[in-house]
Amino acid sequence: MKIENVIKKFNKELDYSCPKCKNLAKINNISLKCINNHSYDFSKKGYIHLINNYKDSKYDEKLFKARNYVFSNGFYKQLLEEIKKFINERKSEIIVDLGCGEGYYIKELKEKYPETYFYGLDNAKSAIEYAVKYDKKNPYILANLANIPFSDKTVDLILNILSPANYEEFVRILKDDGLVLKIIPSSNYLKEIRNLLEIDDYSNQETIDQLSKFADIVKRNLVGKTYTLSKEDAENFLKMTPLSFSKEISEKHIENLKEITVELEMLILKLKK
Numbered sequence: 056m057k058i059e060n061v062i063k064k065f066n067k068e069l070d071y072s073c074p075k076c077k078n079l080a081k082i083n084n085i086s087l088k089c090i091n092n093h094s095y096d097f098s099k100k101g102y103i104h105l106i107n108n109y110k111d112s113k114y115d116e117k118l119f120k121a122r123n124y125v126f127s128n129g130f131y132k133q134l135l136e137e138i139k140k141f142i143n144e145r146k147s148e149i150i151v152d153l154g155c156g157e158g159y160y161i162k163e164l165k166e167k168y169p170e171t172y173f174y175g176l177d178n179a180k181s182a183i184e185y186a187v188k189y190d191k192k193n194p195y196i197l198a199n200l201a202n203i204p205f206s207d208k209t210v211d212l213i214l215n216i217l218s219p220a221n222y223e224e225f226v227r228i229l230k231d232d233g234l235v236l237k238i239i240p241s242s243n244y245l246k247e248i249r250n251l252l253e254i255d256d257y258s259n260q261e262t263i264d265q266l267s268k269f270a271d272i273v274k275r276n277l278v279g280k281t282y283t284l285s286k287e288d289a290e291n292f293l294k295m296t297p298l299s300f301s302k303e304i305s306e307k308h309i310e311n312l313k314e315i316t317v318e319l320e321m322l323i324l325k326l327k328k
C-alpha cells in the first residue's frame with residue numbers, strides 16, 4: 056500500500072502521545088514525531104508500528120482467521136447492532152477500539168458512520184495485519200494498552216471488546232464527557248466449549264469488581280443467544296477462542312460441538328477521575 060494512502064486514514068490535526076516519552080507527538084510527513092524527536096514511520100504494510108522491542112503474541116494468525124470466519128457468518132451481529140444503537144445516541148468524533156483484533160466492529164461501523172474517525176489498536180501483529188488486509192478505510196496501530204498513542208482528552212468513546220483494559224490510560228485519553236463501551240463475557244458465553252474442554256465455569260464478577268474501582272457503570276445489558284452449528288462453524292469456534300490456547304482440539308471435539316451460546320454483557324462506563 057502506498058504510504059500516502061496509509062497516512063490519509065489518520066487524523067493529522069489530532070494530538071498524539073509518544074509511545075516512548077508520552078510527550079506530544081504529531082503526524083509529520085511520513086512519521087509520527089514527538090517534541091523530543093522520537094520518530095515512528097508509517098509502514099507500507101498499512102499501519103503504524105509503535106511497539107519498542109516487539110514480542111510475538113499468543114494471539115496468532117490462525118486464531119484471527121477463525122474469528123474472521125465466525126464474524127463473517129453473523130454470530131456477533133446482534134452485538135454489533137447493539138453497539139450501533141449506542142453510537143447513534145451520541146455524537147462522537149474520535150472512537151478507538153482498544154484490543155481491536157482483526158477489526159470486525161470498526162470495519163462495520165465505518166460503513167454506517169463514514170464521518171467518524173475509528174482507530175483500531177492491538178498489540179498482536181497478526182491481528183493488525185489481518186485488519187489492514189480486509190479493512191481499507193480505518194487507521195490501525197500496533198501498540199500496547201500501556202502506551203496508548205493518543206494525547207490527553209482527545210477521545211470521545213473507547214470500545215474495549217473482550218480485551219484487557221488499562222484504566223489509567225483510558226482515563227487519560229478520554230475527553231471529560233467520554234465513555235467506555237466495554238464488552239465482557241456472561242457466565243454462559245461459549246459454555247458449550249467450556250463443557251467440552253472440561254474448563255471450569257466462568258463468572259464475570261471479578262472483572263466487575265475490578266472495574267468498579269475505576270468506573271461507574273452507567274448501563275448494563277445482556278446481549279446474545281444460542282446458535283446451532285455446522286461442522287465448519289464448530290471447528291472455527293473452537294479455534295477462535297483463547298479457551299483453547301492450552302488444549303489440543305481433536306476431530307471428536309469438533310463433531311461434538313453442536314450448539315454455541317454467544318452471550319455477552321455490554322457495559323457503559325464513566326471513568327472516575
Ligand SMILES: C[S@@+](CC[C@H](N)C(=O)[O-])C[C@H]1O[C@@H](n2cnc3c(N)ncnc32)[C@H](O)[C@@H]1O
Nearest residue numbers: 114154155156177178179182199200216217218
Ligand atoms: C479475545 S481478543 C478480542 C479481539 C476483538 N476485540 C474481538 O472481539 O474479536 C483480545 C485482543 O486483545 C489484544 N490484547 C491483549 N493484550 C493487549 C495489550 N496489552 N495491548 C493491546 N492489545 C492487547 C489481543 O492481541 C487480542 O487481539
Ligand SMILES: [Zn+2]
Nearest residue numbers: 073076089093
Ligand atoms: Zn518521545
